[in-house]
Amino acid sequence: MVEVTDVVCSLCGCVCDDIVVEVEDNKVTKVKRGACSVGKSKLMGHNRIKSPAIRVNGELKDCSYDEAIKKAAEILAASRRPLLYGWSSTVCEADKVGVELAEELGAVMDNTASVCHGPSVLAIQDVGLPSCTLGEVKNRADVIIYWGANPAEAHANHMKRYSYVSKGFWTEEGKKAKKLVVVDVRATKTSKMADVFLQLDQGKDYLIFSALRAILYGHEDVVPDEVGGVSKKDLLETAEMMKGAKFGATFFGMGVTHTGARHNNIVNAIQLTRAAHTHTKFTITPMRGHYNVAGINQVCTWETGFPFAVDLTRGYAWYNPGELSATDLLIRQECDAALIIASDPGAHFPGESIKHLAKIPVIQIDPFPNPTTEFADVVFPAAVSGVEAEGNVYRMDNIPIRLRKLIDSEYPEDEEILKRILDEVRAIKEKGGK
Amino acid sequence: MGTKVNLISGRTTVQGRNLDSKMSEEYFEEVARCDLNKADMDKLGVAADESVKVKTSYGEVIVKAKEDAGTPEGIAFMPMGPWANALVSGDTHGAGMPSYKGIDAEIEKTGDKVLHVKELMQTYMG
Numbered sequence: 001m002v003e004v005t006d007v008v009c010s011l012c013g014c015v016c017d018d019i020v021v022e023v024e025d026n027k028v029t030k031v032k033r034g035a036c037s038v039g040k041s042k043l044m045g046h047n048r049i050k051s052p053a054i055r056v057n058g059e060l061k062d063c064s065y066d067e068a069i070k071k072a073a074e075i076l077a078a079s080r081r082p083l084l085y086g087w088s089s090t091v092c093e094a095d096k097v098g099v100e101l102a103e104e105l106g107a108v109m110d111n112t113a114s115v116c117h118g119p120s121v122l123a124i125q126d127v128g129l130p131s132c133t134l135g136e137v138k139n140r141a142d143v144i145i146y147w148g149a150n151p152a153e154a155h156a157n158h159m160k161r162y163s164y165v166s167k168g169f170w171t172e173e174g175k176k177a178k179k180l181v182v183v184d185v186r187a188t189k190t191s192k193m194a195d196v197f198l199q200l201d202q203g204k205d206y207l208i209f210s211a212l213r214a215i216l217y218g219h220e221d222v223v224p225d226e227v228g229g230v231s232k233k234d235l236l237e238t239a240e241m242m243k244g245a246k247f248g249a250t251f252f253g254m255g256v257t258h259t260g261a262r263h264n265n266i267v268n269a270i271q272l273t274r275a276a277h278t279h280t281k282f283t284i285t286p287m288r289g290h291y292n293v294a295g296i297n298q299v300c301t302w303e304t305g306f307p308f309a310v311d312l313t314r315g316y317a318w319y320n321p322g323e324l325s326a327t328d329l330l331i332r333q334e335c336d337a338a339l340i341i342a343s344d345p346g347a348h349f350p351g352e353s354i355k356h357l358a359k360i361p362v363i364q365i366d367p368f369p370n371p372t373t374e375f376a377d378v379v380f381p382a383a384v385s386g387v388e389a390e391g392n393v394y395r396m397d398n399i400p401i402r403l404r405k406l407i408d409s410e411y412p413e414d415e416e417i418l419k420r421i422l423d424e425v426r427a428i429k430e431k432g433g434k
Numbered sequence: 435m436g437t438k439v440n441l442i443s444g445r446t447t448v449q450g451r452n453l454d455s456k457m458s459e460e461y462f463e464e465v466a467r468c469d470l471n472k473a474d475m476d477k478l479g480v481a482a483d484e485s486v487k488v489k490t491s492y493g494e495v496i497v498k499a500k501e502d503a504g505t506p507e508g509i510a511f512m513p514m515g516p517w518a519n520a521l522v523s524g525d526t527h528g529a530g531m532p533s534y535k536g537i538d539a540e541i542e543k544t545g546d547k548v549l550h551v552k553e554l555m556q557t558y559m560g
Contacts, residue, residue, distance in 0.1 A: 011450075037451055038450040038453075042453075046455040047455065114531070118529075119530075122529070122530075150445065153445055153446050185506070185509060186505050186511060191504075202442060202535065203535070254445075254534070254535075255444070255535070258535040259536055260533075260536060262527075322526055322527075322529050322530045327532050331525065347456055347515050349519060349532075350523060350532045351519055351520040352492055352493075352523060352524035352525075354519075354555075355558050357558075358559050367454070368454040371516050374551075374555035374556070375555065375559060
Protein backbone atom coordinates (compact mmCIF):
# COMPACT_ATOMS: atom_id res chain seq x y z
CA MET A 1 0.00 0.00 0.00
CA VAL A 2 1.23 3.48 -0.89
CA GLU A 3 -0.12 6.67 0.59
CA VAL A 4 -0.34 9.49 -1.95
CA THR A 5 -0.61 13.05 -0.68
CA ASP A 6 -1.54 16.30 -2.43
CA VAL A 7 -3.92 14.47 -4.72
CA VAL A 8 -5.99 16.82 -6.88
CA CYS A 9 -9.72 16.21 -7.28
CA SER A 10 -11.11 16.13 -10.82
CA LEU A 11 -14.79 16.61 -10.07
CA CYS A 12 -15.99 20.16 -9.44
CA GLY A 13 -14.60 23.64 -9.95
CA CYS A 14 -13.09 23.69 -6.43
CA VAL A 15 -10.23 21.43 -7.67
CA CYS A 16 -9.24 20.56 -4.07
CA ASP A 17 -5.52 19.77 -4.06
CA ASP A 18 -4.87 18.49 -0.53
CA ILE A 19 -6.41 15.03 -0.74
CA VAL A 20 -4.73 11.95 0.70
CA VAL A 21 -5.48 8.52 -0.78
CA GLU A 22 -4.21 4.99 -0.43
CA VAL A 23 -3.22 3.04 -3.54
CA GLU A 24 -2.76 -0.72 -3.60
CA ASP A 25 -2.42 -3.13 -6.57
CA ASN A 26 -2.99 -0.27 -9.03
CA LYS A 27 -6.32 0.67 -7.35
CA VAL A 28 -7.36 3.62 -5.21
CA THR A 29 -8.45 1.68 -2.13
CA LYS A 30 -9.20 4.50 0.30
CA VAL A 31 -9.69 8.25 0.33
CA LYS A 32 -8.22 9.14 3.73
CA ARG A 33 -8.92 12.85 3.88
CA GLY A 34 -9.47 16.06 1.98
CA ALA A 35 -12.24 15.03 -0.43
CA CYS A 36 -15.97 15.69 -0.04
CA SER A 37 -18.37 12.79 -0.64
CA VAL A 38 -18.75 13.75 -4.30
CA GLY A 39 -14.98 13.93 -4.89
CA LYS A 40 -14.43 10.73 -2.93
CA SER A 41 -16.91 8.94 -5.17
CA LYS A 42 -14.94 10.14 -8.24
CA LEU A 43 -11.61 8.99 -6.83
CA MET A 44 -12.91 5.56 -5.82
CA GLY A 45 -14.24 4.95 -9.33
CA HIS A 46 -17.38 3.76 -11.10
CA ASN A 47 -18.45 1.30 -13.78
CA ARG A 48 -16.54 1.90 -16.99
CA ILE A 49 -17.10 1.71 -20.69
CA LYS A 50 -15.20 -1.51 -21.28
CA SER A 51 -14.29 -1.39 -24.97
CA PRO A 52 -14.41 0.88 -28.00
CA ALA A 53 -17.60 0.19 -29.89
CA ILE A 54 -19.45 1.02 -33.09
CA ARG A 55 -23.24 0.93 -33.39
CA VAL A 56 -24.44 -1.64 -35.91
CA ASN A 57 -28.18 -2.16 -36.49
CA GLY A 58 -29.00 -0.26 -33.33
CA GLU A 59 -26.58 -2.16 -31.06
CA LEU A 60 -23.12 -1.11 -29.90
CA LYS A 61 -20.63 -3.78 -31.02
CA ASP A 62 -17.19 -3.94 -29.43
CA CYS A 63 -14.32 -3.17 -31.78
CA SER A 64 -10.64 -2.17 -31.68
CA TYR A 65 -9.44 1.39 -31.11
CA ASP A 66 -8.11 1.34 -34.70
CA GLU A 67 -11.55 0.53 -36.09
CA ALA A 68 -13.25 3.14 -33.91
CA ILE A 69 -10.69 5.80 -34.88
CA LYS A 70 -11.23 5.03 -38.57
CA LYS A 71 -15.04 5.19 -38.21
CA ALA A 72 -14.95 8.41 -36.18
CA ALA A 73 -12.64 10.11 -38.66
CA GLU A 74 -14.84 9.02 -41.59
CA ILE A 75 -17.95 10.47 -39.89
CA LEU A 76 -16.23 13.77 -39.09
CA ALA A 77 -14.51 14.15 -42.47
CA ALA A 78 -17.80 13.52 -44.30
CA SER A 79 -19.75 15.96 -42.10
CA ARG A 80 -20.64 19.36 -43.54
CA ARG A 81 -21.36 20.97 -40.15
CA PRO A 82 -19.76 18.99 -37.30
CA LEU A 83 -20.22 20.02 -33.67
CA LEU A 84 -17.40 19.31 -31.22
CA TYR A 85 -18.86 19.65 -27.73
CA GLY A 86 -17.94 19.12 -24.09
CA TRP A 87 -14.29 19.54 -23.04
CA SER A 88 -14.90 20.43 -19.37
CA SER A 89 -14.11 17.15 -17.62
CA THR A 90 -10.78 16.67 -19.29
CA VAL A 91 -7.41 18.44 -19.24
CA CYS A 92 -6.24 21.48 -21.19
CA GLU A 93 -3.80 19.37 -23.21
CA ALA A 94 -6.77 17.43 -24.68
CA ASP A 95 -8.73 20.65 -25.20
CA LYS A 96 -5.86 22.06 -27.24
CA VAL A 97 -5.97 19.07 -29.62
CA GLY A 98 -9.75 19.55 -29.77
CA VAL A 99 -9.36 23.08 -31.12
CA GLU A 100 -6.85 21.80 -33.70
CA LEU A 101 -9.38 19.15 -34.77
CA ALA A 102 -12.12 21.81 -35.00
CA GLU A 103 -9.86 23.94 -37.21
CA GLU A 104 -9.00 20.99 -39.44
CA LEU A 105 -12.67 20.06 -39.84
CA GLY A 106 -14.14 23.54 -40.00
CA ALA A 107 -16.35 22.65 -37.03
CA VAL A 108 -18.34 24.46 -34.37
CA MET A 109 -16.49 24.20 -31.04
CA ASP A 110 -18.65 24.59 -27.94
CA ASN A 111 -18.23 23.58 -24.32
CA THR A 112 -20.41 23.03 -21.27
CA ALA A 113 -20.16 26.70 -20.29
CA SER A 114 -22.97 27.23 -22.78
CA VAL A 115 -25.41 25.45 -20.41
CA CYS A 116 -23.72 26.55 -17.18
CA HIS A 117 -21.89 29.87 -16.85
CA GLY A 118 -22.10 30.98 -20.49
CA PRO A 119 -24.21 33.98 -19.38
CA SER A 120 -21.49 34.82 -16.86
CA VAL A 121 -18.91 34.84 -19.66
CA LEU A 122 -21.12 37.21 -21.69
CA ALA A 123 -21.57 39.50 -18.69
CA ILE A 124 -17.85 39.52 -17.96
CA GLN A 125 -17.14 40.45 -21.59
CA ASP A 126 -19.67 43.26 -21.16
CA VAL A 127 -18.63 44.84 -17.85
CA GLY A 128 -15.54 43.00 -16.59
CA LEU A 129 -15.21 41.02 -13.36
CA PRO A 130 -13.84 42.47 -10.12
CA SER A 131 -12.69 39.08 -8.84
CA CYS A 132 -9.86 37.49 -6.91
CA THR A 133 -8.37 34.09 -6.18
CA LEU A 134 -10.00 31.75 -3.68
CA GLY A 135 -6.83 32.19 -1.59
CA GLU A 136 -7.65 35.89 -1.22
CA VAL A 137 -11.16 34.98 -0.10
CA LYS A 138 -9.80 32.53 2.45
CA ASN A 139 -7.31 34.97 3.91
CA ARG A 140 -9.35 38.18 3.77
CA ALA A 141 -13.11 37.81 3.34
CA ASP A 142 -15.36 38.42 6.34
CA VAL A 143 -18.67 38.74 4.46
CA ILE A 144 -19.59 35.94 2.08
CA ILE A 145 -22.62 35.95 -0.21
CA TYR A 146 -23.84 32.85 -2.05
CA TRP A 147 -26.42 33.86 -4.63
CA GLY A 148 -28.39 31.18 -6.50
CA ALA A 149 -25.86 28.60 -5.35
CA ASN A 150 -26.00 25.72 -2.90
CA PRO A 151 -22.36 24.87 -2.18
CA ALA A 152 -23.26 22.63 0.76
CA GLU A 153 -24.48 20.16 -1.88
CA ALA A 154 -22.86 21.18 -5.16
CA HIS A 155 -19.36 22.33 -4.09
CA ALA A 156 -19.17 20.68 -0.69
CA ASN A 157 -15.62 21.78 0.21
CA HIS A 158 -16.00 25.38 -0.98
CA MET A 159 -17.03 26.86 2.37
CA LYS A 160 -14.54 24.78 4.33
CA ARG A 161 -11.51 25.40 2.13
CA TYR A 162 -12.05 28.91 0.84
CA SER A 163 -14.90 30.90 2.30
CA TYR A 164 -17.26 30.95 5.29
CA VAL A 165 -15.84 28.11 7.38
CA SER A 166 -12.16 28.46 6.41
CA LYS A 167 -9.50 30.07 8.59
CA GLY A 168 -6.93 32.24 6.86
CA PHE A 169 -4.19 34.78 7.60
CA TRP A 170 -6.53 37.63 8.54
CA THR A 171 -9.52 35.40 9.20
CA GLU A 172 -8.00 33.19 11.87
CA GLU A 173 -11.22 33.03 13.89
CA GLY A 174 -13.05 31.38 11.00
CA LYS A 175 -16.81 31.65 10.76
CA LYS A 176 -17.15 33.23 14.23
CA ALA A 177 -15.87 36.49 12.75
CA LYS A 178 -17.65 36.18 9.39
CA LYS A 179 -21.13 36.82 8.07
CA LEU A 180 -22.90 34.60 5.56
CA VAL A 181 -25.67 35.83 3.27
CA VAL A 182 -27.56 33.31 1.13
CA VAL A 183 -29.98 34.27 -1.64
CA ASP A 184 -32.09 31.44 -3.00
CA VAL A 185 -35.60 30.40 -4.00
CA ARG A 186 -35.47 27.32 -1.78
CA ALA A 187 -34.31 26.85 1.79
CA THR A 188 -31.23 24.64 1.37
CA LYS A 189 -28.45 23.13 3.46
CA THR A 190 -26.46 26.28 2.66
CA SER A 191 -29.24 28.70 3.62
CA LYS A 192 -29.58 26.95 6.99
CA MET A 193 -26.07 28.19 7.84
CA ALA A 194 -26.76 31.80 6.83
CA ASP A 195 -26.85 34.89 9.07
CA VAL A 196 -29.22 36.40 6.54
CA PHE A 197 -31.28 34.29 4.14
CA LEU A 198 -33.04 36.22 1.41
CA GLN A 199 -35.67 33.83 0.06
CA LEU A 200 -36.68 35.51 -3.15
CA ASP A 201 -39.49 34.82 -5.59
CA GLN A 202 -38.18 32.71 -8.46
CA GLY A 203 -36.72 34.81 -11.29
CA LYS A 204 -36.63 38.09 -9.36
CA ASP A 205 -32.85 38.23 -8.89
CA TYR A 206 -32.46 41.22 -11.21
CA LEU A 207 -34.81 43.33 -9.10
CA ILE A 208 -32.98 42.49 -5.89
CA PHE A 209 -29.54 43.27 -7.36
CA SER A 210 -30.99 46.62 -8.45
CA ALA A 211 -32.55 47.33 -5.05
CA LEU A 212 -29.29 46.58 -3.23
CA ARG A 213 -27.39 48.78 -5.69
CA ALA A 214 -29.80 51.63 -5.01
CA ILE A 215 -29.34 51.25 -1.25
CA LEU A 216 -25.52 51.09 -1.52
CA TYR A 217 -25.54 54.28 -3.64
CA GLY A 218 -27.60 56.01 -0.94
CA HIS A 219 -31.02 55.86 -2.60
CA GLU A 220 -32.92 53.61 -0.21
CA ASP A 221 -35.90 55.98 -0.51
CA VAL A 222 -36.66 54.60 -3.99
CA VAL A 223 -36.82 50.99 -2.76
CA PRO A 224 -40.36 49.77 -2.04
CA ASP A 225 -41.32 47.80 1.11
CA GLU A 226 -40.88 44.51 -0.72
CA VAL A 227 -38.80 43.58 -3.74
CA GLY A 228 -39.13 40.18 -5.42
CA GLY A 229 -40.46 38.56 -2.27
CA VAL A 230 -37.75 40.06 0.00
CA SER A 231 -38.62 42.73 2.60
CA LYS A 232 -36.95 46.13 2.51
CA LYS A 233 -35.84 45.50 6.10
CA ASP A 234 -33.86 42.43 5.02
CA LEU A 235 -32.40 44.29 2.04
CA LEU A 236 -31.26 47.14 4.32
CA GLU A 237 -29.71 44.65 6.73
CA THR A 238 -27.86 42.93 3.86
CA ALA A 239 -26.62 46.26 2.50
CA GLU A 240 -25.35 47.24 5.97
CA MET A 241 -23.55 43.92 6.21
CA MET A 242 -21.93 44.53 2.82
CA LYS A 243 -20.91 48.07 3.78
CA GLY A 244 -19.45 46.84 7.06
CA ALA A 245 -17.28 44.18 5.41
CA LYS A 246 -13.52 44.52 5.52
CA PHE A 247 -13.51 42.35 2.42
CA GLY A 248 -16.64 40.89 0.83
CA ALA A 249 -16.91 38.03 -1.63
CA THR A 250 -19.98 37.11 -3.68
CA PHE A 251 -20.24 33.69 -5.33
CA PHE A 252 -23.08 33.03 -7.72
CA GLY A 253 -24.42 29.87 -9.30
CA MET A 254 -26.87 28.61 -11.83
CA GLY A 255 -29.79 29.98 -9.86
CA VAL A 256 -28.81 33.23 -11.56
CA THR A 257 -27.47 32.07 -14.95
CA HIS A 258 -30.40 29.75 -15.71
CA THR A 259 -33.06 32.28 -14.89
CA GLY A 260 -35.01 34.85 -16.92
CA ALA A 261 -32.65 37.71 -17.64
CA ARG A 262 -29.62 35.36 -17.91
CA HIS A 263 -26.45 37.40 -18.60
CA ASN A 264 -28.26 40.61 -17.64
CA ASN A 265 -28.61 39.15 -14.13
CA ILE A 266 -24.85 38.72 -13.96
CA VAL A 267 -24.17 42.20 -15.33
CA ASN A 268 -26.36 43.53 -12.51
CA ALA A 269 -24.58 41.30 -9.95
CA ILE A 270 -21.22 42.69 -11.10
CA GLN A 271 -22.59 46.25 -10.96
CA LEU A 272 -23.75 45.52 -7.39
CA THR A 273 -20.15 44.56 -6.57
CA ARG A 274 -19.05 47.91 -8.01
CA ALA A 275 -21.64 49.68 -5.88
CA ALA A 276 -20.12 47.95 -2.83
CA HIS A 277 -16.74 49.39 -3.88
CA THR A 278 -18.00 52.84 -2.90
CA HIS A 279 -17.85 51.53 0.70
CA THR A 280 -15.30 48.70 0.91
CA LYS A 281 -13.45 45.94 -0.93
CA PHE A 282 -15.78 43.43 -2.62
CA THR A 283 -15.28 40.70 -5.21
CA ILE A 284 -17.47 38.40 -7.26
CA THR A 285 -16.76 34.92 -8.66
CA PRO A 286 -18.87 32.40 -10.61
CA MET A 287 -19.20 28.95 -9.00
CA ARG A 288 -17.92 26.98 -11.98
CA GLY A 289 -19.26 23.42 -12.11
CA HIS A 290 -16.94 20.99 -13.96
CA TYR A 291 -13.35 20.88 -12.74
CA ASN A 292 -11.96 22.26 -16.00
CA VAL A 293 -14.78 24.27 -17.54
CA ALA A 294 -12.72 27.36 -16.72
CA GLY A 295 -9.80 25.63 -18.50
CA ILE A 296 -11.61 25.00 -21.78
CA ASN A 297 -12.68 28.64 -21.74
CA GLN A 298 -9.00 29.55 -21.32
CA VAL A 299 -7.76 27.18 -24.04
CA CYS A 300 -10.52 28.10 -26.49
CA THR A 301 -9.80 31.79 -25.91
CA TRP A 302 -6.06 31.59 -26.38
CA GLU A 303 -6.44 29.38 -29.47
CA THR A 304 -9.40 31.09 -31.19
CA GLY A 305 -9.92 34.38 -29.38
CA PHE A 306 -13.27 33.29 -27.89
CA PRO A 307 -14.23 31.16 -24.87
CA PHE A 308 -17.15 29.06 -26.25
CA ALA A 309 -19.64 28.83 -29.14
CA VAL A 310 -16.94 29.31 -31.79
CA ASP A 311 -17.55 28.54 -35.46
CA LEU A 312 -14.43 27.62 -37.45
CA THR A 313 -16.16 26.82 -40.75
CA ARG A 314 -15.16 30.15 -42.30
CA GLY A 315 -11.45 29.46 -41.91
CA TYR A 316 -11.33 32.02 -39.12
CA ALA A 317 -13.01 32.09 -35.72
CA TRP A 318 -16.57 33.43 -35.52
CA TYR A 319 -18.21 33.85 -32.11
CA ASN A 320 -21.92 34.10 -31.55
CA PRO A 321 -23.54 32.46 -28.50
CA GLY A 322 -27.27 32.11 -29.12
CA GLU A 323 -26.52 31.02 -32.68
CA LEU A 324 -23.51 28.75 -32.29
CA SER A 325 -24.07 27.36 -28.80
CA ALA A 326 -24.72 23.62 -29.00
CA THR A 327 -28.36 23.71 -27.94
CA ASP A 328 -29.17 26.38 -30.53
CA LEU A 329 -27.37 24.49 -33.26
CA LEU A 330 -29.28 21.33 -32.32
CA ILE A 331 -32.78 22.81 -32.19
CA ARG A 332 -32.18 24.31 -35.62
CA GLN A 333 -31.13 20.77 -36.69
CA GLU A 334 -28.08 22.34 -38.26
CA CYS A 335 -25.22 20.02 -37.33
CA ASP A 336 -25.01 16.68 -39.14
CA ALA A 337 -22.47 14.96 -36.83
CA ALA A 338 -21.15 15.52 -33.33
CA LEU A 339 -18.15 14.58 -31.23
CA ILE A 340 -19.00 14.61 -27.54
CA ILE A 341 -16.13 14.46 -25.08
CA ALA A 342 -15.95 14.77 -21.29
CA SER A 343 -19.58 15.82 -20.94
CA ASP A 344 -23.06 14.35 -21.13
CA PRO A 345 -25.56 16.30 -23.24
CA GLY A 346 -27.89 13.27 -23.10
CA ALA A 347 -28.43 14.09 -19.42
CA HIS A 348 -27.94 17.85 -19.40
CA PHE A 349 -29.36 19.26 -22.64
CA PRO A 350 -33.03 20.14 -23.07
CA GLY A 351 -35.06 17.28 -24.50
CA GLU A 352 -35.76 19.33 -27.63
CA SER A 353 -32.02 19.47 -28.42
CA ILE A 354 -31.39 15.80 -27.62
CA LYS A 355 -33.97 14.81 -30.26
CA HIS A 356 -31.66 16.01 -33.05
CA LEU A 357 -28.50 14.71 -31.38
CA ALA A 358 -30.07 11.25 -31.23
CA LYS A 359 -30.67 11.36 -35.00
CA ILE A 360 -27.18 12.31 -36.22
CA PRO A 361 -23.94 10.30 -35.99
CA VAL A 362 -22.43 10.88 -32.53
CA ILE A 363 -18.89 10.03 -31.44
CA GLN A 364 -18.42 9.82 -27.68
CA ILE A 365 -15.14 9.90 -25.73
CA ASP A 366 -15.69 9.24 -22.01
CA PRO A 367 -14.50 6.89 -19.26
CA PHE A 368 -18.06 6.22 -18.10
CA PRO A 369 -21.31 5.08 -19.74
CA ASN A 370 -24.03 7.73 -19.49
CA PRO A 371 -27.27 8.75 -21.23
CA THR A 372 -25.27 10.04 -24.24
CA THR A 373 -23.89 6.51 -24.72
CA GLU A 374 -27.46 5.34 -25.37
CA PHE A 375 -27.47 7.03 -28.78
CA ALA A 376 -23.72 7.34 -29.51
CA ASP A 377 -22.61 5.61 -32.71
CA VAL A 378 -18.89 5.38 -31.96
CA VAL A 379 -17.75 5.08 -28.35
CA PHE A 380 -14.22 5.44 -26.99
CA PRO A 381 -13.44 4.55 -23.37
CA ALA A 382 -10.76 6.90 -22.02
CA ALA A 383 -8.51 7.11 -18.98
CA VAL A 384 -9.90 9.10 -16.02
CA SER A 385 -8.04 12.41 -15.79
CA GLY A 386 -6.86 13.04 -12.24
CA VAL A 387 -6.82 9.32 -11.42
CA GLU A 388 -5.26 7.58 -14.41
CA ALA A 389 -3.91 10.58 -16.32
CA GLU A 390 -2.25 13.86 -15.46
CA GLY A 391 -2.64 17.26 -17.04
CA ASN A 392 -3.43 20.91 -16.39
CA VAL A 393 -6.81 22.25 -15.33
CA TYR A 394 -8.10 25.66 -14.23
CA ARG A 395 -9.91 26.06 -10.91
CA MET A 396 -13.06 28.21 -10.79
CA ASP A 397 -10.91 31.28 -10.02
CA ASN A 398 -8.76 30.58 -13.10
CA ILE A 399 -5.77 29.27 -11.15
CA PRO A 400 -4.04 26.50 -13.13
CA ILE A 401 -3.43 23.30 -11.16
CA ARG A 402 -1.85 20.08 -12.42
CA LEU A 403 -3.85 16.89 -11.94
CA ARG A 404 -1.82 13.94 -10.72
CA LYS A 405 -1.81 10.42 -12.05
CA LEU A 406 -2.41 7.89 -9.27
CA ILE A 407 -2.66 4.57 -11.10
CA ASP A 408 -1.99 3.12 -14.55
CA SER A 409 -4.86 2.75 -16.99
CA GLU A 410 -5.67 0.17 -19.62
CA TYR A 411 -7.36 2.97 -21.55
CA PRO A 412 -5.71 5.76 -23.60
CA GLU A 413 -5.91 9.39 -22.51
CA ASP A 414 -8.37 11.80 -24.18
CA GLU A 415 -5.45 13.66 -25.80
CA GLU A 416 -4.14 10.49 -27.46
CA ILE A 417 -7.58 9.50 -28.81
CA LEU A 418 -8.12 12.98 -30.23
CA LYS A 419 -4.66 13.08 -31.82
CA ARG A 420 -5.30 9.75 -33.53
CA ILE A 421 -8.69 10.96 -34.84
CA LEU A 422 -7.01 14.17 -36.07
CA ASP A 423 -4.26 12.19 -37.86
CA GLU A 424 -6.86 9.96 -39.50
CA VAL A 425 -8.98 12.96 -40.60
CA ARG A 426 -5.85 14.50 -42.18
CA ALA A 427 -5.06 11.20 -43.92
CA ILE A 428 -8.60 11.04 -45.37
CA LYS A 429 -8.32 14.64 -46.56
CA GLU A 430 -4.94 13.98 -48.19
CA LYS A 431 -6.47 11.09 -50.09
CA GLY A 432 -9.03 13.54 -51.44
CA GLY A 433 -11.92 12.67 -49.14
CA LYS A 434 -14.10 15.49 -47.90
CA MET B 435 -57.01 17.93 -12.27
CA GLY B 436 -53.40 19.08 -12.12
CA THR B 437 -51.71 21.73 -10.04
CA LYS B 438 -49.81 24.55 -11.73
CA VAL B 439 -46.26 25.08 -10.48
CA ASN B 440 -43.08 26.94 -11.34
CA LEU B 441 -40.47 24.28 -12.17
CA ILE B 442 -36.79 24.70 -11.28
CA SER B 443 -33.89 22.22 -11.27
CA GLY B 444 -30.52 22.09 -9.55
CA ARG B 445 -27.73 20.02 -8.11
CA THR B 446 -27.90 17.69 -5.12
CA THR B 447 -25.13 15.82 -3.32
CA VAL B 448 -26.32 12.38 -4.40
CA GLN B 449 -26.80 13.57 -7.99
CA GLY B 450 -23.21 14.89 -7.92
CA ARG B 451 -21.89 11.67 -6.41
CA ASN B 452 -23.37 9.81 -9.39
CA LEU B 453 -22.30 12.24 -12.14
CA ASP B 454 -20.04 9.51 -13.50
CA SER B 455 -22.50 6.78 -12.60
CA LYS B 456 -25.72 7.95 -14.21
CA MET B 457 -26.84 4.47 -15.18
CA SER B 458 -26.89 3.43 -11.50
CA GLU B 459 -29.92 2.75 -9.35
CA GLU B 460 -28.81 5.42 -6.87
CA TYR B 461 -28.84 8.08 -9.61
CA PHE B 462 -32.28 6.94 -10.77
CA GLU B 463 -33.71 7.05 -7.23
CA GLU B 464 -32.25 10.52 -6.62
CA VAL B 465 -32.81 12.29 -9.92
CA ALA B 466 -36.15 10.91 -11.20
CA ARG B 467 -38.00 12.85 -8.53
CA CYS B 468 -39.78 16.08 -7.82
CA ASP B 469 -39.68 17.98 -4.52
CA LEU B 470 -42.86 19.73 -3.45
CA ASN B 471 -44.09 21.63 -0.45
CA LYS B 472 -46.53 19.77 1.85
CA ALA B 473 -49.37 22.07 0.77
CA ASP B 474 -48.84 21.14 -2.88
CA MET B 475 -48.51 17.43 -2.00
CA ASP B 476 -51.84 17.63 -0.16
CA LYS B 477 -53.45 19.51 -3.04
CA LEU B 478 -52.37 16.72 -5.41
CA GLY B 479 -53.33 14.01 -2.92
CA VAL B 480 -49.92 12.32 -3.22
CA ALA B 481 -47.74 10.80 -0.54
CA ALA B 482 -43.95 10.53 -0.63
CA ASP B 483 -42.63 8.17 -3.34
CA GLU B 484 -45.93 8.11 -5.22
CA SER B 485 -45.71 8.91 -8.92
CA VAL B 486 -46.62 12.23 -10.42
CA LYS B 487 -46.76 13.36 -14.03
CA VAL B 488 -44.95 16.66 -14.62
CA LYS B 489 -45.95 18.33 -17.86
CA THR B 490 -44.74 21.45 -19.67
CA SER B 491 -45.25 22.76 -23.21
CA TYR B 492 -42.06 20.88 -24.18
CA GLY B 493 -42.59 17.42 -22.71
CA GLU B 494 -43.84 15.30 -19.86
CA VAL B 495 -42.23 12.81 -17.48
CA ILE B 496 -43.30 10.59 -14.62
CA VAL B 497 -41.23 10.97 -11.44
CA LYS B 498 -41.56 10.20 -7.74
CA ALA B 499 -42.88 12.97 -5.51
CA LYS B 500 -40.98 13.94 -2.38
CA GLU B 501 -42.01 16.35 0.34
CA ASP B 502 -39.50 19.10 1.04
CA ALA B 503 -40.18 21.82 3.58
CA GLY B 504 -37.51 24.05 1.98
CA THR B 505 -39.35 24.20 -1.32
CA PRO B 506 -41.93 27.00 -1.23
CA GLU B 507 -45.55 26.44 -2.20
CA GLY B 508 -45.99 26.74 -5.96
CA ILE B 509 -42.41 25.69 -6.73
CA ALA B 510 -41.41 22.23 -7.96
CA PHE B 511 -37.74 21.30 -7.67
CA MET B 512 -36.22 18.47 -9.71
CA PRO B 513 -32.56 17.43 -9.44
CA MET B 514 -30.81 18.30 -12.71
CA GLY B 515 -30.68 15.37 -15.12
CA PRO B 516 -32.55 13.66 -17.95
CA TRP B 517 -36.00 13.73 -16.30
CA ALA B 518 -35.99 17.46 -15.50
CA ASN B 519 -34.44 18.31 -18.87
CA ALA B 520 -37.11 16.42 -20.81
CA LEU B 521 -39.36 19.32 -19.73
CA VAL B 522 -37.06 22.14 -20.90
CA SER B 523 -37.30 24.14 -24.13
CA GLY B 524 -34.19 24.27 -26.31
CA ASP B 525 -34.93 27.90 -27.16
CA THR B 526 -32.25 30.15 -25.70
CA HIS B 527 -33.85 33.43 -26.81
CA GLY B 528 -30.65 34.26 -28.65
CA ALA B 529 -28.56 34.10 -25.47
CA GLY B 530 -27.18 30.55 -25.72
CA MET B 531 -28.69 29.43 -22.43
CA PRO B 532 -31.93 27.42 -22.30
CA SER B 533 -34.52 28.33 -19.64
CA TYR B 534 -33.70 25.57 -17.16
CA LYS B 535 -35.49 27.36 -14.34
CA GLY B 536 -38.81 29.14 -14.08
CA ILE B 537 -40.80 26.84 -16.38
CA ASP B 538 -44.60 26.79 -16.22
CA ALA B 539 -45.53 23.20 -15.42
CA GLU B 540 -48.56 21.20 -14.41
CA ILE B 541 -48.37 18.28 -12.00
CA GLU B 542 -50.90 15.53 -11.45
CA LYS B 543 -51.03 12.26 -9.58
CA THR B 544 -50.57 9.20 -11.75
CA GLY B 545 -50.31 5.43 -11.44
CA ASP B 546 -47.92 5.31 -14.40
CA LYS B 547 -44.41 3.94 -14.09
CA VAL B 548 -41.29 6.11 -13.87
CA LEU B 549 -39.14 5.46 -16.95
CA HIS B 550 -35.61 4.24 -16.25
CA VAL B 551 -32.84 6.28 -17.86
CA LYS B 552 -32.41 3.84 -20.76
CA GLU B 553 -36.17 3.87 -21.43
CA LEU B 554 -36.26 7.66 -21.22
CA MET B 555 -33.44 8.02 -23.76
CA GLN B 556 -35.29 5.61 -26.07
CA THR B 557 -38.10 8.18 -26.33
CA TYR B 558 -35.69 10.47 -28.23
CA MET B 559 -34.97 7.88 -30.89
CA GLY B 560 -37.00 6.65 -33.79
